Amino acid sequence: MNINTDLKKQNTYDAIVVGSGISGGWAAKELTQKGLKVLMLERGKNIEHIKDYDSAMKAPWEIAYCGQLTQEQKRTHPVQTRDYPYQQANESWWVNDLECPYTEDKRFDWYRGFHVGGKSLMWGRQSYRFSDINFEDNKKDGHGNDWPIRYKDIAPWYDYVEKFAGISGQNEGWPLLPDGQFLPPMDMNCVEKSVKERIEKHYNKSRILTIGRSANLTVPHQGRGNCQYRNLCSRGCPFGAYFSTQSSTLPAAMATKKLTVRPYSIVNHIIYDEDSKKAKGVMVIDSETNESMEFYAKIVFVNGSTLGSTFILLNSTSEAHPNGLGNGSGQLGHNLMDHHFRCGAEGTVEGFEDKYTYGRRANGIYIPRYQNFKDDKRDYLRGFGYQGAASRGHWHKEVAELDFGGDFKEILSRPAESWTMGLGGFGEMLPYYENKVYIDHSKKDKWGQPVLAIDCEYKENEAKMREDMMYDAAEMLEAAGAKNVKAYDNGCYPGMTIHEMGTARMGNDPKESVLNKWNQMHEVSNVFVTDGSCMPSSACQNPSLTYMALTARACDYAVKELKKKNI
């Protein structure tokens, strides 16, 4: 009997954080720094900062198969190979799709990384605030439910997380893209500066172009080194120069000596206590031994990535919560969103043949949303922004002409004749109730768990927006004097942007939403969900910064409520 009591005590913490990616890392840091004893559960392996970044210092010739993927990798990673992120240099950081299948009622590209740090190791690092226009759009046009917060509620938390994470960027005073607490901006190159000037003049500053706001350090910050301009971020940074769990939140949490990290721990469900009407802990499957075990805590933060978290909640059924934990509203699993991209335009820019670049900047330029704002009315709702860059690459027409020989080799050893400038749109996707996920019990993963089924598609609003994403880009490039301007739409499926959001939305009304304005479950007061699943709308900005701010804000609230004994 004593043994069981001891085990229970040993497995009891003040807080459990499920997941170790961007939002889980923040939750661990905030909760431990506020004095809580925290257990962070990660379903995958450990990756130790710097030491385990196996390919970070490898030269191009040290990467197997010249960086190309093998047929065997394509066999074991049928989803991860659908787009660019899964690369030979960091291939072990992406899931083996065969081990953790899911059901695609419609095509949905689900990119996943199971390891300590999650996708914070491989993320794109673009960091943009949402504005009040984003927080109000749902209410204004009636799609989705109203956000329970406004910009003023989250602004101090954006300040807080930016200061710690280290975001480089330029304040612009643009109403749709609030300013922030930035480290010095990276430089635009000469062509981008020229394009900026000409676009802003042509559109009389009703559109602006700014340097990307990126979680890459331009100066040393918080004991971390600044960016060395290698542009190899997705292999892990040996200088700690971009924000990741490993470089930033994890060391801060570990320094409190209050954090326990347990890798190889798949959270199967949250254990609900019918008497207290609260969660009492989580049931975990050890992914190496298949052994199941329980951990207990006063509060649970669910940060398993948008669909990972929603799977856990849907799988946490009890008499009181037969359709998933805290799902009295019936909204859990619904309103899945992503952004949509892979369309825009590019062209060549002449007149800079005497200029070149030095260093590889892991960042580009950004044109924040300007549509459906002031006089700029469109025949669809919401809008899009652009990411882009100018570069002088390696391309020579002789490659396509199938040339060969000594002269050909010399040509290829020189930079391209001219610069190219590209603009790629990132569009908002409306929240649609019918875009949903649910549990498919007919299939099992490697650990015997049922799998998630995804039924999600872009609709008319997104299709109309994509036309403008192409032609606005082409028009701007022409206005900037670019030649050979070509618009393109390479097609997009939900999931490809890896900005999946929604399925456990926040809201004021418990009948219409899963979480309240503090990311706290309406129905289970000691469970908080602060990753992408909480989002009532997607805006068109890259969302991770918003997850960081919401997480820090929710942690502050949760600890205050704990102290007041309200939860």
Added chain:
Amino acid sequence: MERREALKKMAFLMGGAISATTMSVLFESFTVYNPEQRTTYSFLASDGEIFGEFAEIILPTTTNSPGAKAAGIGTLIPLLIKDCYPLNLQEIFKKGFEDMLAKCRTKFNKEFLNLNTAEKNQLMKELKQETIDNNREPSFFLIARDLTLLGYFTSEIGCTIAREYLPIPGKYDGNADYIPGQKAWAI
């Protein structure tokens, strides 16, 4: 709005042509995993020498830098074919390779390795023309040339001698002067 209509038409015509201007497009578009085709061809060790000589014609040693043979492309090509390509492309490659060897015998009455430089160039021109005439469908010439370019410019020789490699630039300058004749950065 007229301009917009013109842009629309152009986009329609161009389709995915933009991405077709990258070196590895052939590789990316044709090497989708095919579950029915898992067996692979093996190559003879002596084939490596032929691939090396083939690659050397594509990217030969010049006064500025060693060529594809020195960069190890002869052993790289069969490795990539075997592990990265599905069987249907391996078959096209293998068949085209054998056709090329046969062509040397009928046309020059020599083995490939015994061709002189002029003969090699003539052979290559013919293979190039055949590929163009065949609407650039995957062929031995196209695949082997593509792998030569990919392999050479990711090799140590290609990165550090033909081009210039900066492992840790340390800073970014987007307005650097380009000195005429300056090499391209390796990546």
